[in-house]
Amino acid sequence: MVPSQTSKPTVINVQYLRALAAIIVAFSHSAADVARLHGVQVDFPLPGPFGVEIFFVISGFIICHANLDRAGQGGKRVLRFLNGRFWRIVPFYWLCTTLYLAIAMLAAGTVNRDSTSIAHVVASYAFLPWPAPDGRIGPVYALGWSLNFEMFFYAFFAGAMFLRPRWALAALTLVFVSLAALHPYFPEPGALAFWSAPYILEFVIGMWLSVLSRRIDWRGPGWAFWPVALAILAIAAAFFQARHVPGSGEGVTPWSILFASLLVAAGVFLRPANDVAGIFGRVGDSSYSLYLLHMFVIRAGVIALGITGVYWPYPLTMLALVAASCIVSWYSFRYIETWFAEQARRRPKDGDPMAGATTSIA
Template identity: 25%
Template sequence: MPVAVAERPPQQRGGPGGDAPARASRRRPRLYLLDGIRLLAALMVVLHHFAGTHRADRPGNVIWDRPVSELMPSVFRVASFGWIGVEIFFVISGFVICMSCWGRTPKDFFVSRVIRLYPAYWFAVLFTTAVLVLLPGVQERLRLREVLFNLTMLQAGSDVPHVDPVYWTLWSELRFYLLFLVVVAMGLTYRRVVVFCCVWGAAAMLAPVSDFPLLTLVADPSAAWYFIAGLALYLMHRFGQDLLLWGILAMSWLMGQLELGERVEYEQVSSWRGAVVIFTAFMLLMVAVALGYTDRIRWRWLVTAGCLTYPLYLTHYLAGIVVIHHLRGTMDPRLLVAGLVAGFLVLSWLVHRFVERPVARALKKGLESSFVRLRGFQRAA
């Protein structure tokens, strides 16, 4: 999930309903707060996996030597709601993807997604596999051919296990990108994005009762409404609020709270009311971002915080619980969790600095050359 610079909404030539792709008249300040929210969401997920899951709270679990609710009850009560960070990711992704590809071509969109997603992901697959090889006995590692297939990021669509279970969210992201690519190819306008939200929402609503697996696969009803909320919020940010956008946002909240209830039943450690309160508070914060109330927040360190989010999410889970298993009993569990989180933050910065940035530059250069060559063949034909 990238972070891009927002643009000033156009105010001329027919307003938001025009069919031509709208272009900004001047630049708006970077939305620094989004970077901070992304890192906060990632830390929520990390804390949940280390100290707030049902698996970690079962007697005799392989992570801790005792139920985590006994080892650190206060941390457990907070961490048990950390899974909501994933839903927060999806909302921010809808907002940022719409923002970053406005006025760009499908080629630009494709290149930006490849160079953003794959470098850190390739490192995470190899890093996690190496940890499972070097520290066995906690989680069985996949066979080599399955690890290699994971490098495609398409394993969920081929029924191949994930190297790390947290990769399941990437499958939802990829489906969102493919769907939104259709709108990007047509040219982004207010009207087309609104229609996309309505059509996708209708498909997500019908999919669970349709008994049509392909519709369920494409519509992704468990995540669709969070992405739709992000798209509506960005339209508010770019074009201003109106009743239609508030209606889409309200529908997204209503459908989202139902999905939250299902997640609560799956997680078995938190309450529906608490989850809805946290998610609602986040949505209100995103409304404040969309309407410009947080534009004065321009702390430079938030940019670095945002860069840590993706590597942190990809690397922390299996490697982290393996380390916890081997070090439990050697120190206070709260100190162990804090040290582990700090260690993964440092690792995330190193991945961003020495993996993501150089590999992304090389990938972008290669892809741009490939598309130039492709256009050359097209002209020759």
């Protein structure tokens, strides 16, 4: 079984943030479906893409935390890193994409996309940004848009691992900052415009938080983590609402980058906090499953409630759907994700000890 990152004191709070990020995404999507079910306007104060931004900062932190010291040690280390990332990310995403396509063919009215193309499907499995028939850039299973960024980051990180750690960090920072600066000049829609979006700066911030966490010994009290994290989320929610950001979000902004980075910094520079009955640790472990599966559970739940004519108060409906998503995701993590991750861990015994670990949304 894949060991929980909560076993590592240096990242235990980051594990809780992974749970919070996945829950934000799930609640934001449940609001849209429940609104249609009840025929009312339902808003969740934090846009779903903001949860993904938290994941991106965490990804930069964890990947750097686990692998930067192995940079400059030869191609075998790079291959082990890529092998671990492949088994951790790809098969489960392919499984979810295939499930989505099967539902789209058998029950088209239950999914959001009207049509697709062979090229779009192939690009989705290959993590390549590709225009859908409606012109929007993104994979067939829309939630995979974030994984297109993740895989882009992993590819560049693997390339940088041929350099010594200091130079690898400098090269990654230079490339990603340069791409973000050039973003306005890339034609849209297109792969370069997609991959150069300022989201990539959050990976850089996460990497530098990892470096700073090793160089700065100070850690604040653990009891402060939850108040600080909730305060940052409350300020972010008030800001987004004041800016009239819709539930779908209006894309990455300097403010969303700041709030996501502050959350992860709080997790890194505060001592391990207490879990809430072990809930956040488990949701953090299964956050990849929660991210990819919650829409299946939410949509199925909404359809079932509509058929049966059961209409709970919409806040209760949202809570029940997200709770059901968390439960399904936990079992998915234990019996599906874990099996895939074990395939990486069975590779060379002296391989990357983090190869099967649950990092970021992955």
